[in-house]
Amino acid sequence: MEYYSPTDLNEAYALLDKYGEDAIPIAGSTFYMGHREELFDEVEAVINIKQLGLSYIRQDGDGLHIGATTTLNEIFAHGLTRKGPFGILATTVQELNINEVRNMATIGGEVCIAGEVDMPTTLLAYDADIVIGGSKGVRRMSMADFHIGYLNNALEPGEMVLEVQLPQPPANTGGGFAKFERTAADLPIVNVATRISLDDAGVCTDARVVAGAATLSGIPERSGAAEAALLNQVIDAALIEAAAAASADVACINDFRVSAEIRSLWVKCGIEDALKRAFAAARQGEQS
Numbered sequence: 001m002e003y004y005s006p007t008d009l010n011e012a013y014a015l016l017d018k019y020g021e022d023a024i025p026i027a028g029s030t031f032y033m034g035h036r037e038e039l040f041d042e043v044e045a046v047i048n049i050k051q052l053g054l055s056y057i058r059q060d061g062d063g064l065h066i067g068a069t070t071t072l073n074e075i076f077a078h079g080l081t082r083k084g085p086f087g088i089l090a091t092t093v094q095e096l097n098i099n100e101v102r103n104m105a106t107i108g109g110e111v112c113i114a115g116e117v118d119m120p121t122t123l124l125a126y127d128a129d130i131v132i133g134g135s136k137g138v139r140r141m142s143m144a145d146f147h148i149g150y151l152n153n154a155l156e157p158g159e160m161v162l163e164v165q166l167p168q169p170p171a172n173t174g175g176g177f178a179k180f181e182r183t184a185a186d187l188p189i190v191n192v193a194t195r196i197s198l199d200d201a202g203v204c205t206d207a208r209v210v211a212g213a214a215t216l217s218g219i220p221e222r223s224g225a226a227e228a229a230l231l232n233q234v235i236d237a238a239l240i241e242a243a244a245a246a247s248a249d250v251a252c253i254n255d256f257r258v259s260a261e262i263r264s265l266w267v268k269c270g271i272e273d274a275l276k277r278a279f280a281a282a283r284q285g286e287q288s
């Protein structure tokens, strides 16, 4: 097996084109080291993408830009993602209790896995886009379209993720994240992320209610019924409870870790908790 560490994107693209499906790009490499070490034996080349200048967090008129190789702990520590409109990102990282993993795992790795990870659930709730690059050019895709099945994303051979972009949320928007896992070292069994926007009269003008890690489809899913219950309504505790109950439209997976029935219950409880946090943050205009 060959190991490469390109220092510019064209060099990386040339390697990806040369090896095609016989190469894997690695960023934090925690997925392979932690869960799938045997996959290293099945490829001809490993391409380390950490030297490509893709570790950054910045904001402009379009919203927030996070480079693909930015680590989870960099997101946790950065002023733009620790509090304010995008503080939900640090809250999401905080729920991963293994510091060594947070130091290495990257946002690009999180979105590429399309499995039991936390960040895509939050990114779907914040209408994120994924910026994709390859020798044929750069394209972008919504987080909603990027995952096409369990451990399956929409990257074509020769492509890699360059950046994650989050649009600027309107004023009086708040987010909430909640997670269930067996132990701190375990992958999530259920995670949920919510986002609520309020107008000056306290009416909900936009809502996202997303469940991940638990779904039958294997990828994060919005609960259309929960969002519909909130939209154009004045939010209170009873409405939050009703919206959480409506999240039963997300079909949960039944596997050796936890039954579908328990997962559905945890999705409901997590959504209720996350909606309460989102509502409180939206009312304070703080968005955390």
Ligand SMILES: Cc1cc2nc3c(=O)[nH]c(=O)nc-3n(C[C@H](O)[C@H](O)[C@H](O)COP(=O)(O)OP(=O)(O)OC[C@H]3O[C@@H](n4cnc5c(N)ncnc54)[C@H](O)[C@@H]3O)c2cc1C
Pocket: 024, 025, 026, 027, 028, 029, 030, 031, 032, 033, 034, 035, 049, 068, 069, 095, 096, 097, 098, 101, 104, 105, 106, 107, 108, 109, 110, 111, 112, 113, 116, 117, 118, 119, 155, 159, 160, 161, 162, 181, 185, 186, 187, 188
């Ligand atoms: C014990 C343990 C517990 C964990 N618990 C959690 C948890 O609770 N919540 C959570 O969210 N995460 C958790 N993780 C992390 C998670 O499982 C993944 O390991 C992590 O998200 C992968 O990020 P990475 O940067 O290390 O990716 P890598 O391991 O480097 O890569 C992962 C996959 O993505 C591809 N890839 C990576 N970056 C790119 C890119 N820019 N473009 C194209 N393809 C790319 C790789 O080819 C590979 O297929 C845990 C990890 C371990 C080891």
